[in-house]
Amino acid sequence: MAIQRVRSKWAKTMVLVKSSDLRQYVPLTKRYSRETLRSMLEEYGMVYVKPDSGTFGKGVIRVEKTSEPSQGYRFQIQKDPTFAPTFDGLCEGLRRYTGKKGYLIQKGVYLLKHQNRRFDLRVMVQKNLQNKWETTAIIGRVSAPRNVVTNYHSGGTIMTFEKVMAEHLSPSEISAYSSRLKKLGAAIGRQLSTAYPNLKELGADVAIDTKLHPWVLEVNTKPHPYIYKTLADKSIYRKVRKYSLAYGGMKAKRGS
Known part of the structure; x- marks a missing residue:
């Protein structure tokens, strides 16, 4: 078999x-949506956004609220971080990844x-x-x-x-x-x-x-x-x- x-x-x-x-x-894991991303970032400060299927860590994105209001949010895939001053800007930046296939949001672990x-x-x-x-x-x-x-x-x-x-x-x-x-x-x-x-x-x-x-x-x-x-x-x-x-x-x- x-x-x-x-x-x-x-x-x-x-x-x-x-x-x-x-x-x-x-860790708390939910299906990706704009509102779920907002609520989990408010509660945990840092989350991982990852494809529902995939291997070798491909497509995994670390997303966090920054301590600098002017920077707002930071997301990183591989080594290069990107900053978004607003939540709308964050969602727009993530859309190039999350719009392709099913994604999940997982509570971040330090x-x-x-x-x-x-x-x-x-x-x-x-x-x-x-x-x-x-x-x-x-x-x-x-x-x-x-x-x-x-x-x-x-x-x-x-x-x-x-x-x-x-x-x-x-x-x-x-x-x-x-x-x-x-x-x-x-x-x-x-x-x-x-x-x-x-x-x-x-x-x-x-x-x-x-x-x-x-x-x-x-x-x-x-x-x-x-x-x-x-x-x-x-x-x-x-x-x-x-x-x-x-x-x-x-x-x-x-x-x-």
Whole structure:
């Protein structure tokens, strides 16, 4: 049976928030509209506007109210910020992106930083050999300087979870936090399976805020397994590959 893939971020988010246990980890997400943008900016000050479907962080826009009345609002896609003195001007500036396809608005999360660069985590979750959800890898993705997104394909840097968290937690705290994220990853897999029973693998993008609360920004049902090859601990990639081969996510090479 083919591995199930789900493109819509909205659809996956709606499944996650049905869980009372997981709801606390999902930032408020709504469909894009002018009035929703206004109300969420008034409440949170910063939001992310993102396409309902898409990969590699393409099309993600950070939008925020500025502290300077003359500047009004700031929005940024990739590295170059644009200022709009009025809300009307902001909406006009965003229209070139949001008018093309369905967009969502998500409450902004102020990410932890590693050496003054924002980072989030990719939590790899797979069906194991017992057909149970298991978190098999957690890596840090550090944004390129001034970039909005952390994605590797947008210039981000892959680092170990321990390295990116070393500025924020002690070694024993890092180990405990890793265990917490592994449980969260498996819970995400179980919950999404209630709506999509043929899922076999997923990559959860998890942001850690300045109070060390984890937030599930989105879930990719076609995660890229090869990024784990870059880690010094090769056992991580071997496990990811072993499980993927078992459920048909990767194709075995001849002689391997």
